Amino acid sequence: MSSVLFFDATCPRPYSKRSLEEEALGGTEASVIRIAEALDAQVMQHNRAGADGRCRPAGAASGIEHLVVLRDPQGLRGIASAFPGARVYLWLHDLVRPGSKRGRRLAAAAAALAELRVTLVCVSEFQRRQAQAVLERARIAERVRAVRIYNPVDDGLVPNGAPIDRDKLVFFSSPNKGLALALDAFQALRRAMPRLKLRVGSPGYRSLRRAGIERVDGGVEGVEWLGALPQARMLEEVRSALCVFYPNFVLPETFGLVLAEAKAVGTPVLTHDCGAAAEVLADAGEILPVARAVRIYERTVRVLPRSLRPLCAACADRAGVFAPYVERVREWRGGARPVTGPDARFRTSTVAGEWRRLFAGELA
Numbered sequence: 001m002s003s004v005l006f007f008d009a010t011c012p013r014p015y016s017k018r019s020l021e022e023e024a025l026g027g028t029e030a031s032v033i034r035i036a037e038a039l040d041a042q043v044m045q046h047n048r049a050g051a052d053g054r055c056r057p058a059g060a061a062s063g064i065e066h067l068v069v070l071r072d073p074q075g076l077r078g079i080a081s082a083f084p085g086a087r088v089y090l091w092l093h094d095l096v097r098p099g100s101k102r103g104r105r106l107a108a109a110a111a112a113l114a115e116l117r118v119t120l121v122c123v124s125e126f127q128r129r130q131a132q133a134v135l136e137r138a139r140i141a142e143r144v145r146a147v148r149i150y151n152p153v154d155d156g157l158v159p160n161g162a163p164i165d166r167d168k169l170v171f172f173s174s175p176n177k178g179l180a181l182a183l184d185a186f187q188a189l190r191r192a193m194p195r196l197k198l199r200v201g202s203p204g205y206r207s208l209r210r211a212g213i214e215r216v217d218g219g220v221e222g223v224e225w226l227g228a229l230p231q232a233r234m235l236e237e238v239r240s241a242l243c244v245f246y247p248n249f250v251l252p253e254t255f256g257l258v259l260a261e262a263k264a265v266g267t268p269v270l271t272h273d274c275g276a277a278a279e280v281l282a283d284a285g286e287i288l289p290v291a292r293a294v295r296i297y298e299r300t301v302r303v304l305p306r307s308l309r310p311l312c313a314a315c316a317d318r319a320g321v322f323a324p325y326v327e328r329v330r331e332w333r334g335g336a337r338p339v340t341g342p343d344a345r346f347r348t349s350t351v352a353g354e355w356r357r358l359f360a361g362e363l364a
Helices: 017-022 027-039 076-081 101-108 110-116 125-137 179-192 231-239 257-265 277-281 292-301 306-318 323-336 348-359
Strands: 004-008 042-045 055-057 066-070 087-091 119-122 145-148 165-172 197-201 223-227 241-246 269-272
Touching: 004 027, 017 027, 017 231, 027 042, 027 257, 027 348, 066 076, 076 087, 076 110, 101 110, 101 125, 119 125, 125 145, 165 179, 165 231, 165 323, 179 197, 179 241, 179 292, 179 306, 179 323, 197 231, 231 241, 231 257, 241 257, 241 323, 257 269, 257 277, 269 277, 269 323, 292 306
Parallel strands: 004 042, 004 066, 042 055, 066 087, 087 119, 119 145, 165 197, 165 241, 197 223, 241 269
Antiparallel strands: none
16 A cells, blocks of 8 residues: 555654664554555655655655554644645544643644544544544544554564563563552562562663663662663563563553563563553453552652652552552462463554555444
């Protein structure tokens, strides 16, 4: 479908299929490349200087029938004007809750969305409901449609029988998605189970300091910082882990590619009922409610000096704030680890088929 163009006006750096294979890459960028490859579509990036496969610098192109703009509604008119006659879509990947920063930005673009008859593509039902609420408040829901198409996971990702290290937990996500809390909770896990270790990696586009973390290991014994890993290397770590330890409710996932990929390779995720986590994992055994105590703890330590966080974490442990994590990990180490595997909803072949149906006007 060379008549399809994905236009990324917000990516922090250029990326391509080679990036997906050789470098650490965020979930949005990985999803763009997988779908563009599956559809044989073009990809333009605002900061690209030269072509790399199907990825090329921003500019005019002929024969474009479907223009998919990534993430940001600002500049829609200008981008669309370079591709006259193309049907316009806005592929959302971020939280757009009414009243939030991105929700307000989406609402501010209401006139352009309605004028261009844009279709919003959301990556989960959780996110679609947020977007729909914005459209209804802006009174453009009759002219702007919001649909759900999940992010894609490589069809080839399946369990491979790798031996499980029951003392290893992993965290692979942007540090601002609850890493500071995960490190605090891991202190409690380590006190209860001294052999535990936590291996941490990230896509590399958010700094640790901005996430409230002073040191790469968080100052916590048993933590190993792996840095930004290519997907294949990251998945090696995930395959052999007891679980992905992801107690995130600080920044809810609109999809959470790490959740879907862990599921595909047979590794359970210990996370909270927040954002799209329950929708993607579809396993109540991997989901913990966000207890009032842990909300109060996170809200409190966020405004205190970073140097006090280890002491606060120790006090919270004694008060039982982290007890649900300790209990669940102990159960899983003892043999009650959930059995999980690939989910057909997220296969690249399935997701690409939904994009084709969207472009054909057949997706409800």
